[in-house]
Amino acid sequence: MSNYLIETNGLIKSFGNFKAVNGIDLKVPKGEIYGFLGPNGAGKSTTIRMLLGLIKPTQGMVQLFGRPLKSNRLDILKKVGSMVESPSYYGHLSAYENLNITRKILELPKSEVDRVLQVVRLTEVKDKLVKKFSLGMKQRLGIAQALLGNPELLLLDEPTNGLDPSGIHEIRDLIKRLPFETGMTVLVSSHILSEVELIADQVGVIQKGEMIFQGTLQDLRVKGSSTLIIDANPMERALVHIEQMGYTVQVRDGRLYIPEQTVDPAEMNKKLVMNNISVRHLSEHRDTLEEIFLSITREDLKR
Amino acid sequence: MIKALHIEFLKIKRSKLLILATFLPLFAALQGGLFAVDMKGKEEDLWHFVYLGAMTQFSWFIFPLLITIILSIIARIEHHHDGWKQLFSLPVERENVYFSKLLIGFALIIYSVIVYTVGLIIAGISVGADSSIPYDMIVQRPFLVIVASLPIIAIQFYVSMRFSHVGVPLMVGIGLALPSMLIANSAKYWIYYPWTYPITSALTDTFGPLGKAEIMYTVCGLSFVVITAIGLIQFRTKDII
Numbered sequence: 001m002s003n004y005l006i007e008t009n010g011l012i013k014s015f016g017n018f019k020a021v022n023g024i025d026l027k028v029p030k031g032e033i034y035g036f037l038g039p040n041g042a043g044k045s046t047t048i049r050m051l052l053g054l055i056k057p058t059q060g061m062v063q064l065f066g067r068p069l070k071s072n073r074l075d076i077l078k079k080v081g082s083m084v085e086s087p088s089y090y091g092h093l094s095a096y097e098n099l100n101i102t103r104k105i106l107e108l109p110k111s112e113v114d115r116v117l118q119v120v121r122l123t124e125v126k127d128k129l130v131k132k133f134s135l136g137m138k139q140r141l142g143i144a145q146a147l148l149g150n151p152e153l154l155l156l157d158e159p160t161n162g163l164d165p166s167g168i169h170e171i172r173d174l175i176k177r178l179p180f181e182t183g184m185t186v187l188v189s190s191h192i193l194s195e196v197e198l199i200a201d202q203v204g205v206i207q208k209g210e211m212i213f214q215g216t217l218q219d220l221r222v223k224g225s226s227t228l229i230i231d232a233n234p235m236e237r238a239l240v241h242i243e244q245m246g247y248t249v250q251v252r253d254g255r256l257y258i259p260e261q262t263v264d265p266a267e268m269n270k271k272l273v274m275n276n277i278s279v280r281h282l283s284e285h286r287d288t289l290e291e292i293f294l295s296i297t298r299e300d301l302k303r
Numbered sequence: 304m305i306k307a308l309h310i311e312f313l314k315i316k317r318s319k320l321l322i323l324a325t326f327l328p329l330f331a332a333l334q335g336g337l338f339a340v341d342m343k344g345k346e347e348d349l350w351h352f353v354y355l356g357a358m359t360q361f362s363w364f365i366f367p368l369l370i371t372i373i374l375s376i377i378a379r380i381e382h383h384h385d386g387w388k389q390l391f392s393l394p395v396e397r398e399n400v401y402f403s404k405l406l407i408g409f410a411l412i413i414y415s416v417i418v419y420t421v422g423l424i425i426a427g428i429s430v431g432a433d434s435s436i437p438y439d440m441i442v443q444r445p446f447l448v449i450v451a452s453l454p455i456i457a458i459q460f461y462v463s464m465r466f467s468h469v470g471v472p473l474m475v476g477i478g479l480a481l482p483s484m485l486i487a488n489s490a491k492y493w494i495y496y497p498w499t500y501p502i503t504s505a506l507t508d509t510f511g512p513l514g515k516a517e518i519m520y521t522v523c524g525l526s527f528v529v530i531t532a533i534g535l536i537q538f539r540t541k542d543i544i
Contacts, residue, residue, distance in 0.1 A: 049388070049542075049543065049544070052391070052392045053391070054388055054391055054392065054542070054543040054544075055542040055543065055544065056540070056542060073394075074394045074395075074396070075394075077392065077393060077394040078394045080392070082392045083389075084388050084389075084392065085385075085388075086384075086385065087389075088384050088385045088386050088387075088388055088389035088390075089384055089386075089389075090314060090380060090384070090386065091383065091384060092317045092318055092380075093313075093314070093316070093317060097313065097316075097317075100313070101310055101313055101314065102389075102393060104306065104309070104310055104313070105306075105310060105393045105394065105395055106393065106394070145389070
């Protein structure tokens with residue numbers, strides 16, 4: 001059996017002629033945090049809903065815990081906590097009553113409600129009606145609900161939506177702790193890479209319903225390019241020399257840009273100086289993950 | 304299933320449903336009482352007038368309205384704030400949810416009829432009707448009205464579950480109830496319009512099923528089963544988006 005806790009094969013969902021999800025092979029290893037990335041409307045939520053059996057795939061397979069979801073839905077869902085898009089809640093009930101309903105469905109002891117309230121720090125307002133909650137509090141209640149019973153798998157769709165910076169930080173810390181403390185596997189979706197960059201081990205990037213990258217963050221970094229930026233005097237001779245060395249050079253704002261990954265900056269410096277060219281500035285610019293993410297999602301748009 | 308029912312009950316705990324299911328029937332009973340007061344001295348059988356005064360209100364509008372509101376609120380609890388997606392992300396069977404909602408709806412509807420009959424009895428006693436309460440009229444008939452309302456219950460439940468906007472079931476329920484008294488007067492067409500059934504079953508002396516009672520109650524039973532089944536099939540396979 002594979003080590004993937006979530007595995008989908010050729011997952012497709014079409015709404016009429018529109019393919020919201022088009023052949024996704026999602027592979028989420030056990031015990032890791034998986035960042036599910038993509039711009040808004042790329043198909044993240046539709047995919048997550050198919051993982052929960054809320055939406056039936058038009059084609060393809062969903063396997064959770066190594067078993068097909070279709071025939072084991074109830075058993076599988078007992079081990080899954082989730083929050084899909086905006087948190088759902090019963091506004092006319094208090095936070096405690098809301099969690100108590102989920103607790104009863106999952107047949108957990110009462111102490112679980114108090115525990116998760118503590119985790120998301122809502123204990124003090126547990127008797128307040130949820131319709132009077134701020135968006136951030138509702139979001140935290142949604143996460144508390146997902147954490148009830150310490151599920152083995154946690155699916156969080158845009159969990160930091162609508163939170164203030166300190167709230168985002170808090171949720172991020174919480175998610176990061178989970179695999180260490182409980183061995184939980186977490187899938188977090190987001191349209192902002194920096195949100196998952198700090199916590200995810202693996203990422204999947206989807207665009208227009210298709211997976212355009214899946215792997216570790218390290219693998220994603222490699223996809224980025226680095227550019228050597230040189231300011232030298234005299235510029236013309238430097239340009240000629242570098243071109244003779246076989247590199248393509250662009251001149252912009254009085255600087256030379258070498259968009260090449262294999263240049264050794266020290267070697268380049270040495271060669272220029274030995275040819276009596278004074279080097280005033282030499283730096284290497286690497287694409288940040290955000291730039292890589294933007295460039296691969298943009299590339300795909302052009303197709 | 305018992306667990307599912309208990310959970311449904313927890314959800315309606317703080318809603319205004321119980322208050323509504325108590326006061327609307329009492330209001331109808333009060334109308335009956337007031338009607339009988341007018342007849343005092345002129346007529347012998349005051350029970351009959353308590354019943355008539357209350358039933359003309361209850362069967363025509365108050366009861367269908369109550370059904371409409373109860374069922375639409377039970378469904379709205381989930382529609383509102385996207386409760387369906389959270390509920391179905393948990394290990395629950397969709398058909399259990401469907402039937403427990405229907406059962407809770409029925410429980411409230413039956414409760415409101417119990418309140419109504421108690422209201423009728425109190426109204427009758429307070430206007431000084433004679434001491435022997437005609438149970439077959441005061442108690443049995445209102446429960447027959449529930450049977451006659453099965454098509455309305457099925458249609459309202461279907462529409463409430465199907466449409467996420469609470470306005471749709473409310474409009475359907477109220478809109479179709481309004482002309483029912485007029486249609487009930489038509490000897491030919493009333494049978495095609497289920498909203499007339501409670502009126503017909505309640506006020507047989509006035510309108511009378513005209514030998515069509517059997518057809519009517521058969522339609523009630525059949526339509527309820529068919530509509531509920533169609534609703535369930537759709538509900539089970541629906542994508543929660």
